[in-house]
Amino acid sequence: SLGQGQEPVAEKALERMQVSGGWVMLQNIELVARWLPKLEKKLEVLIEGAHPDFRVFLSSLPQKVVPVQILQNSIKLTNEPPSGLRANMLRAYASFNESVWEGCGKQSELKAIVFSLCFFH
Known part of the structure; x- marks a missing residue:
């Protein structure tokens, strides 16, 4: 940086x-x-x-x-966060592969933790 x-x-x-x-x-x-x-x-x-x-x-x-x-002389990319809580939550959940959820023995606990982290982030 x-x-x-x-x-x-x-x-x-x-x-x-x-x-x-x-x-x-x-x-x-x-x-x-x-x-x-x-x-x-x-x-x-x-x-x-x-x-x-x-x-x-x-x-x-x-x-x-x-x-x-x-x-x-550059290739330009932009990254703009979605606006609104719902859009942010959907974006966060979309970053997880199905294998993450399926590979966990305690899916409901994992989903609750991920939801809390995404919500309060």
Whole structure:
């Protein structure tokens, strides 16, 4: 997660993974708005001659600090939580496979605990 003083760590990770073909996840890039123009230039340089498996993932809250060039050269995904209690509960329950419920010897207790956790979360 990016924050004060994490820019050099992120740059080193980008450089290492560019060569080895690893993935880098830079979370909360909106927290380092002043560094983003430098990141934009660094990404332009790193793309040249990068390992074919090299990937960079960026996460940000919806703010207008991310340079347009980064946005234009990215695949963008959004994750917006459903609105309302019912929608949130359905979303939480949908994340469980049937095998989770069936694999438990105490299904009713598990369902009660999961319901409580989802409701109070």
